Amino acid sequence: MSSITRRLGAGILAAGATFAVLVPATSAHAADLRVHAHPGATSARSTSWFVDPLTAAQRADLVAVPRDPSRHDGGARHWTRARYRTAGGALAVPVTRARGHQLVKGQAVTLTAPFAAGSARLSGAALRQVRVLRASTRLVGALACEGYTDYGRTRPTPGTPLSRARASAVCRALKDGRPSVRTGVVGLGATRPVLVGPHGRRGHDPRVANRRVVVVVTANASHPVVVPGAPSLDAVGFLDGRAVVTFDAPVQAGTSAVTGYEYTVDGGTTWQTLTGVTGSDPYTATVTGLTNGTSYRVAVRAVSLAGNGTPSTTVDGSPAAAAVAASAPTIVWAHFDFSYAHFGFTPPADDGGSPVTGYEMSLDGGPWLSFEDSSGSGYVDTGITDCSGSQHSIAVRAQTAAGAGAPSEPVDAMCMF
DSSP, X not given: OOHHHHHHOSOOOBXXXXXXXXXXXXXXXXXXXXEEOOTTOOOHHHHTTOOOSSOHHHHHTOBOOOSOGGGGXXXXXXXXXXXXXXXXXXXXXXXXXXXXXXXXXXXXXXXXXXXXTTOOSOOHHHHHHHHHHHHTOTTEEEEEXXXXXXXXXXXXXXXXXXXXXXXXXXHHHHHTTOTTOEEEEEEOTTSSOSEESOXXXXXXXXXXXXXXXXXXXXXXXXXXXXXXXXXXXXXXXXXXXXXXXXXXXXXXXXXSOEEEEEEESBTTSSOEEOOSOEEXXXXXXXXXXXXXXXXXXXXXXXXXXXXXXXXXXXXXXXXXXXXXXXXXXEEEEEEEETTEEEEEEEXXXXXXXXXXXXXXXXXXXXXXXXXXXXXXXXXXXXXXXXXXXXXXXXXXXXXXXXXXXXXXXXXXXXXXX
């Protein structure tokens, strides 16, 4: 075993490594995704993504890592056998491959070109890679960061301060918010370049690939990590270009407190942060930016340091423009026949964009009573028992999908037997 391998921990594995199992809970009272770091458990689901990004032919074309890469500054460029490998020679896939997966002991990833020349400050591209990796290390108990630099005109030596500072920057970023994770750092300088040959033109130098950090998982977490359970989605109200969601927090928060919520409008394919959440069991928030007439599948899920929780049930629907109530009808005549009020009217000039579905009549400002429209006329048994010359006012209004329309101007009629 080399001294580098001893410093990173024995058994940097690829095939045959010890992996964790992702077990979905099936209890109705524990509808969450339990993520366990059990020693000795192996899952094909955990490892199917962890494969060499190079084909066998591409791997065969790689050249040996030269002891003095400065001698290769002229001529053609060549990828070396250090490409997507740890210092011990184990597979270290591109960090983007880890998106949506959890790293376990024996696995490693490569952060490509995370630094500017001569700098140990994480670039914007590096921070994006770190965010992917941070979400993929929830099963991790310990990890090691290998830092590298590009080579110069002299024979390289390991342990340069710059390579170690780069490894430290990545390890610190990964440890942020995860104080229980143990980290180790090693600076390997320019001893294992992944690309040898001449520099490219300014701003397009392929040898930036040598300024990399490889992260190796050396131990799994000692305790299970449990993500939040599913929220209870009480209702989704689809309105004009938006949807109002009402939900209750998960019964089980998991091993970490819930820090926020996310929503999907496509049944779970994509998720976005749910902002403007108010209340407390139930919570309410509004999803904006929807297109009227388009079908959506809305669900919510809780988020914690342990990860994204189990989604709620899905509610389907389509937003629509706000309905407008109908304008007022016009009563053209009215009279009584015993207790029956008879009246004629013209329909509303504006139905608000929705067909009239019925009419209602009110006597003397009292309750609204539905009646059957017969070509612009109707009658209602008012229940009046004393109709000896009393005068009463009659008003009519239309009903549409928007609800009750504006009432007509009341018209007086004499009630006489």
